[in-house]
Amino acid sequence: MTLSLLFEVAMLVSSVCGFLVAAWLLWRARKQGDLQALAGFAIMMAIWCFGHVVLFQGYERIGIYIILANPLMPTFFLHFAIRFVNSGAAKEVMLDRLLQAVPWFYVTSFAVVLQSWWMGAGDAIGTLDTRSFFIFTDAGTWNLAYTVLIGILAHGVLLFGWYRHSGNKKRSILAMFGVGAWGLLLATSFVFPSFGISWFPYPMLLLPTYLLLLVYAVVRYQILSVNAFANRALLWVAMMLVILCLIAVISVVSGRVGLQALADVPSWQLWLYSLLMLVMSALIYQPLNRLISRVIYPGAVLNETVLEVWSSQLKEAQDWTQLIGIGERLLSSQVRQNVDIRFDSVDETQQEDNGQTLALSVFRSESGWRFLLIGWNDASPGMRLTAEVFGSLFSTSCGLLERSLALAVAERKRLDEQHLVELGSLSAAMAHELRNPLNIIAMAAYDSPPETRQHIQTQLKRADRLVSDMLVYSGGLTLQISTTPLRSLVKSIVAQAQLEGISCEVNIPESIALEADPQRLQQVFINLIDNAVAFLRNQPDGKLCIEATMNADAVVILVHNNGPEIDDSLQGEVLFQPFMTKRAGGSGLGLAIVRRIIDAHGGHIQHRADTAWPVTFELILPQHSAYSRLGNTSHDTK
Structure with missing residues (x-):
C-alpha cells in the first residue's frame, strides 16, 4: 500500500466519521444549540477531508474549492465554544454580545471563502507519488490567517470558560484543550507543502481520531451512552x-x-x-x-426495556396496597401465572415451601428489605430467574416507598405544627380583643337591676375565665423553676377553693418537694379541683382526695373524686384535647392546660380507671427538673 493511497484512505475515513458523528449529534442534540454547532463543525470537517479525496481523484478545481472553505470550520467551532461556555444558570455579558455577533462571523467567513475562490488562493502540486496535493498560493495568505485567527478566538473563549466554570464543565473544557493540542499537531503538516517543505504529512493519517476525541471530550460528562461506547471502543x-x-x-x-x-x-x-x-x-x-x-433459562425474556417498565410502574405506587397490586400484575403477566405478593415477618418466611401456590414473600430485616420465593420449586429455571430479578427490584421499591412515606408523614407533621402555631397566635389575638368589649359590658351593666346585673356578672366571669384559659393554652409557657414543697402548695389551694360542702382529704408527706414552677403547678391543681367540684356540687356525699408518693426519681400524684365516671367516648388522649368536655359551663381547656403544664415539666398525666375511685387522674412529675440540673432557673416552651 503506497503512502498516497494510505493518505487517501485516511481522508475518506475522516470524512465518513465526520458525517456519522454529525448525524449522531443532531439526533441527540434536539434543542441543544451547542451540540448543533458542534455537528456543523463535524460536517465542515467531513467536507474538508472529502475535498482531499476529490483532489486525489483528479478533480482538482472542485477539490481546491472545497478545501478553501476551511474558514467555516473554526467559525462553527467558535459558535459551539460560545454556546457551550455560556450555557447554564450563569450568563456572561461579554459572551452574550459575542453570541449576537456570530452571524457576522459566518458572513465574514463566507466572504473570505468567496474571495479565496475569486483570487485563486489555492493550487495543486504533484507530490506524494505524483498525486495532487493542495497548497496555498500567495493570495491564500488571508484565508490561512483568518482561519488561524478564528481558531485562536474560539480557544480563547474556552480558556475563559475554564477560568469561570467548575465541575464537569471545567473538566470538559480541559479535555477539549488536550484534544485541541492533538488536532493542532495533526493539522500542522497540512501547510508544510505551502511553505516549500517537502515532507510527507504523516500526522494527517491519524486525523480520524481528532474528531472522535473532540466529541467525546465534549459530551462524556453529558451523555452516559458515550462513555459506554468509549468503554467498548477502548476494549476493542x-x-x-x-x-x-x-x-x-x-x-x-x-x-x-x-x-x-x-x-x-x-x-x-x-x-x-x-x-x-x-x-x-x-x-x-x-x-x-x-x-x-x-x-x-427457557421462557425468561428479560431486557433493559422490561426492567425499565417494571421500575417506572413500581415507582407510581403511593401506598403498600397499591405497590402489591402493581407488583402482582407485573410478575403474573411476565410468568403467565398468578403470583401472590405478601409482606411477612422474618419468622413467617421460614414456612415450608409446598410448591402449590407461587408467592413472593417480602420482609424487613436489619440489613434492609429482602425477599423469598415460595412455591417455585417446580417452576422452570427461566421463571425462577424472572422472579428473582423482579424480587430484587421489588425489594428496592419497598425501601423507596418506605422512605417516601416517612418523608410524607414528617411533612404532614410539620404542616400540622405550623397550623397549630398559627391557630395559637390567632386565639391569643382574639382573646386579647374580647377583653375590651367584656369590660364595656361590665360597666354598662352597673346601673341595671340587681338580678339582671348578677346574671350579667356571672356570664362575664365565665367569659373572662374562657379568655384566660385561651391565653394560657395558646401562649408560650415560661417556667420559673424552684424547690416547691408539695403538701403546703396543695393545702393552700384547697383552703382557698370553694368546695361547697365537698370533703377534701390531702395525703401528702411533708418530705416531698419538687423542682418545679409553683405558679404553674398551682394552676394544675386549681383546674383539677375546679373540674371535680363542678361534677360533685350536686352530689350528696361528694369526696375529693389528693395523695402523693415518691419513688427513686419521680413523684406520683393521684387526684381522686367520687363523681360520675368519665364517658367511654372521652377516654384516653381525647380527654386532654382542647374543647372536649361535658361539663356544663366549662371552657373545655382545663385538662388541656393541665397536660400542657405537666408536659412542660417533663412529666405525664393520664386518667386511670383501675382504682377504687370512680375518677382518678395520675400525675407523674420528675423530682428534679432537667432545667435545674442544667443550672437554669427558667425555661420557655411553646
Missing part, C-alpha cells in the same frame, strides 16, 4: 493490540518449534485473519448470548 483497541503482540510472538516462535508453514505466513495476514475473527465474534456475541440464555 486493547484486544487488537493483544492480538498484534500474539501474532508477533507466534511468527517468531512457530519456526523454532517445527511449525514452518505457520512461520512462512506473513505477519500482516495473520493479524488480518485474527482481526476478522474478532469482528465476527463481536457480531455474533449478542445473538449467541440470547440463544444460550433461552436454552439455559
